[in-house]
Amino acid sequence: MASGGFYGRGGRGRSILDALKQPARKPGQQEEQAQAQAAAPITPQSSDATPKPPAAPITFGRGGGLLAMMQKAQPSSQPGALAETTAPKPAPAMPFTMPIGRGLGGMKELLQKAAQGRGMPAPSQVSSRPSTSGSSTSAQPPAEPVPSSSRAPPHPSAAGAAPSPAPPSEEMSRLAIYERREAVHRSGSEGKVMPFSANHIRVKCKNSGVFQYDVKFDPVIDSKGMRIGMLNEHKAVIGQTKAFDGRLLFLPIRLPQTETVLHSQRKTDGINVTITIRLTTVVDPTQCAHLYNIVFRRIMSILDMCQVGRYYYNPHTPSQVPQHKLEVWPGYISSIKEQEGGLLLNLDASHRVLRTETVLDVMCQYRKNYNISIRDAEQPLLINRPRKKREPGEREPKIEMICLVPELCYMTGLTDEMRSDFRLMKDIAVHTRVTPMQRIIAMKKFIRSINTNDEARKQLENWGLELETETIRIEGRLLKEEKIKMRQKDFMAGPEADFGRDVTRSEVLVAVDLRNWIVLYTKKDTPRATEYIQMMKRVCPQMGIQIQEPLRRDLKDDRTETFVRNLRESVNPRVQMVVVICPTSRDDRYSAIKKFCCVECPVPSQVIISKTIGNPNKLRSVTQKIALQMNCKLGGELWAVEIPLKDLMIVGIDVYHDATKGKRSIAGFVASTNRTCTRWFSRVHFQLPHEELVNGLKTSLLSALRTYHEINHKLPEKIIVYRDGVGDGQLKVVSEHEVKQLATCFKHFPNYEPKLSVVVVQKRINTRLFYQTGPDRIDNPPPGSVMDHTITRRDWYDFFLVSQHVRQGTVSPTHYIVVHDGSSMKPDHMQRLAYKMTHMYYNWPGTVRVPAPCQYAHKLAYLVGQSIHKEPSELLSDRLFFL
Structure with a gap:
């Protein structure tokens, strides 16, 4: 897990933070901890108390929630039924419970807009039906939701159809599967038809829908963890598989009653709590992509993948790059979306480059630079304060402090020095640049690992999902080659669309003659500057550009001030172009030159690193490219289509x-x-x-x-x-x-x-x-x-x-x-x-x-x-x- 430029390992490849959080993944333990923390008494409220509506639309997290992505207004309860206005921190994943937090919380924003004009019953229209007989469920007879008459037919990827409507009550006649818009289809026809495939895998939906329920607690329970814990006490009624964010409950099955009443006892003070679960919407399974992505994150953990940044990687099969103290972890990027062709899983192979040196190793290297010794016995700890959003009722969010041992934390990412090392980047590319065939093999391996893992397969089956074993095969088109137009001749771009050789051998479309230009260079680079100027005189006429001898300025040193001072002395309104040959690549010098030529005294400029023109065997091709670039900066035109x-x-x-x-x-x-x-x-x-x-x-x-x-x-x-x-x-x-x-x-x-x-x-x-x-x-x-x-x-x-x-x-x-x-x-x-x-x-x-x-x-x-x-x-x- 990445945090602040390093990651931790417990044992082999397991994040320290992951190891610390493992106990929290046991069933029911999270709820017990949350209940123990919520010791403050809560004033009981009457069962008909309605929370105040929020002042603004409510969204949870960066993703905007599951159905906020749909924005197609499903029927639901009125805005006044929503009570929470803050984004709770996502709870750790549990074997059978998936707190939604940031992913599905955005449904609340949708619910605020959904009931308007959709014929949904407001909370005041639905009577509260607490059980009078002491049983855990109400005695209301079951009823099926009635599909809208204008609803689009089921998506091709859905295996089942909506349940057949039974004679509905007046209340249930208002409940409907929401109406969908037609898919946008704008396809072309020109070009050669070719067989393609993509890194997408079809997802089959066997269930008729995902059932959305509104959950109320009487008296009101402010603690989200306590609400989750109380609901988990009734798995015999609601089932083992669910997604619950503290107010909205999503189930792959429909409960027998439209309104189910359950009873729990608050452990902190022994007060009896009535839980009312009311069916509000039947969501088309193809529109629950955000929910299914949460399921896939759980599957990644089941497959023992380690999260580094946003994606998941396999720490058990790394590729070693020992000469650079690096290793490459293979991983996957997965995302389920409803596309034009149905519900598809976008799956791609990914790689994460990690350093094998620990934070302690880096700290000890300070001795070489600053002569400072670090004693292991008094080894300092790295403090990590993860951001936590404010919980309901909190004035300030709680600040959690995590202390990490530097000896067990490894550095992530590459330094600028590493990225500039051509040999190092080439060695890494051997592991990270995979061919299309290797990507297909990696995707099939991932699907096979899901299907052969009972727990991972069960996660999909619980929500009625099934993955195809092959990537999707589709037909695409190949557009015609483009014709490149020069001044005196035209030519085709070629099958690889690389026409550099033809361009350098033809006259450019519009040439600007180079008659008044300046070349600045240091004394050390005088031979290279002379060879460059001579080559410019040879290659420019072949491209239709007439060139004259430039004004040469030989600088005594390579200081930035020297370059800028000579530019001020040399540039005048008649100068067309300034060419500056720098001995090395330095950002401050380059910035000073460009700032003078673009702002202080506007004139087109060309900065060349001396090493670029230092190889006689490549000087001609390099000079041709520089000449073309200079012609553009002067206002010329090279080619056209x-x-x-x-x-x-x-x-x-x-x-x-x-x-x-x-x-x-x-x-x-x-x-x-x-x-x-x-x-x-x-x-x-x-x-x-x-x-x-x-x-x-x-x-x-x-x-x-x-x-x-x-x-x-x-x-x-x-x-x-x-x-x-x-x-x-x-x-x-x-x-x-x-x-x-x-x-x-x-x-x-x-x-x-x-x-x-x-x-x-x-x-x-x-x-x-x-x-x-x-x-x-x-x-x-x-x-x-x-x-x-x-x-x-x-x-x-x-x-x-x-x-x-x-x-x-x-x-x-x-x-x-x-x-x-x-x-x-x-x-x-x-x-x-x-x-x-x-x-x-x-x-x-x-x-x-x-x-x-x-x-x-x-x-x-x-x-x-x-x-x-x-x-x-x-x-x-x-x-x-x-x-």
């Missing part, structure tokens, strides 16, 4: 979080300004700390539209926005907040209503696509592979695109989610445009993972956030000065 759409503007947006200046966020905005999308306008905006969404979009887009009009003498008719850096939880905010900002810009121009589409680009995803080359053989999909059905989102218009070719490991597709579709483009056109844009990043003569405007916006935001920390001069806004 055919874009049939006219009057089109393409926008790219990304956000970088600055580590300095109070952790501000820098939003990079880039927009095309010509028909071929080869010229770009750029802007940056600084935002509040931790703010991800862009609030300065309006100003940036207005400036881009004015620039577009100045160049083309008209405004664009279509605007496609590619938005990077957005997680799943922000999709609705982007579709509503940012789209509205963009739309308000159009009112500043008379009679202007362009067609706008906003596409979220996600590259940090766990989905993998595999090309089925044979019955039992798979490989990486080629560039241009598209998947737009089955594994896509059920409620969004989206698709996956593989745009780049990889030679090692498994290729990662990019996920495109169209959160606003106002351009009326066909899915084929939207997919093809995204693929075309991956060819247009001028820093690489090939395809990249994301569209070029997204990569440009990332480079701009990164440069400002990492080096400049100020807004660049507007004089550079029409050039790619940030490459």
Whole structure:
């Protein structure tokens, strides 16, 4: 378990914290401890007392809860039935009880909105039925919920249907399985059909539904642990399998009565407590993904997997890298979601690199640097204070202190020095870069380990779940190769979408002659600088760029002040380009040079590390790439692809979080300004700390539209926005907040209503696509592979695109989610445009993972956030000065 940069081991590979928590996993022990802690007397209240409704919607934890993800309003009780407004800490997993805490607590927010307009009975309409005969359950006759007449048919992945309705009472006629929206299906048809598979496994749902109950305690019990303990006393009635967050109870079976009354005794003071369990909703099993993910976390523990960070790894079969004091733990990333093709388990192989040196070893190494000795007999302990949210009735959250022994704690993660070691990273890659076939084998091994483990298999069976043994097989499409257009000839990008050799042998689309430029270097690098200049004179004319002798400045030393002072003395308005050859890579020197050239005295600049041009055998190819980059920074255009759409503007947006200046966020905005999308306008905006969404979009887009009009003498008719850096939880905010900002810009121009589409680009995803080359053989999909059905989102218009070719490991597709579709483009056109844009990043003569405007916006935001920390001069806004 990771905590503060280290992890603990008890015995072999077991976290210290895990070992300490093991006793808490025994059945009933957690509830007994919670009851013992709740010693303060609680004033009894009448059974008809109704808690006050919360002032704002209630959500638990980061995930927003199980049904908060659905947002489709199931029928439930009215908002006034909810009492708790704080997020309780998740209780440890138990063999048969799964406290929901952060995962399912978000259902309360949904319940506040569910009853409105759905015909659900309010709590005042349902009479409290305490038992008068002293029995543990009420004598109310059973009744089945009545499905809604407008309900969609059961999902194909569900094995069973809803129970047949019995003659309902007036109360039960209002109870229904909620009405579902139709799935969003937007698929294309162009391209070659190819057999694909993905790291998704179908999940079969055998139960007709998950039954949701509202649980009330009379008198009111404030302690969540005590409520869980009291409910656990009645397993003979409610069964062994349940999920309970203190108020909402979810069962895989339906209780005989609609309202069940149970009786318990509070152990702290002996007061009798009446527990009323009322059926409120029958949830479609395919929409309980968050609940099933909690089940899978329990299965990971059953399989003796160790949680490090967010994911689970196997500490018993590590791969050793002894020469670097490292070991690699194999693991899995799992997530169940309802996709367009039903309930699917997204399963991917993962690896965690851990250091074999302990915290004590690192502490003892201080002696070498500071001459400080650490005595083992007086070994200090590491203090860990985990964050705990406030419980109901607490003024301040309780602070729990955990003391860890450094001798038993091992360091996690890699240092910057390790990451810069090419040999070390290469040795690690042997274990972490797995082929598609190796991923498939790992997934099958995981499924087999679940099916052969009785306890793990029982966890799934209790909720009516069953996993298929094979990964899903689907058909995808391969888009056509793109034609690359240069000044004098065109050529195809090729099956691997790598056209670097053809680009360097052809004249660029638009060349800017280099006539007035400066080269700065130290005396030590004089020979390398001379060879570089001579090579520039040879390769530039072949690419259509005319070049003249530069002004050379020989520096006496390599101090940052010396570089900046010479720049101030040399740069004037006639200088086109500044080339600085640095002897070593130093962030402070690079930042000072870029800040001068981008803010103080705006001029395109090129910084070259001396080692880069030090190998005579590679000097020609390196110089060609530098020359192309310099031509872009001067305002030139390298190549283009055919874009049939006219009057089109393409926008790219990304956000970088600055580590300095109070952790501000820098939003990079880039927009095309010509028909071929080869010229770009750029802007940056600084935002509040931790703010991800862009609030300065309006100003940036207005400036881009004015620039577009100045160049083309008209405004664009279509605007496609590619938005990077957005997680799943922000999709609705982007579709509503940012789209509205963009739309308000159009009112500043008379009679202007362009067609706008906003596409979220996600590259940090766990989905993998595999090309089925044979019955039992798979490989990486080629560039241009598209998947737009089955594994896509059920409620969004989206698709996956593989745009780049990889030679090692498994290729990662990019996920495109169209959160606003106002351009009326066909899915084929939207997919093809995204693929075309991956060819247009001028820093690489090939395809990249994301569209070029997204990569440009990332480079701009990164440069400002990492080096400049100020807004660049507007004089550079029409050039790619940030490459």
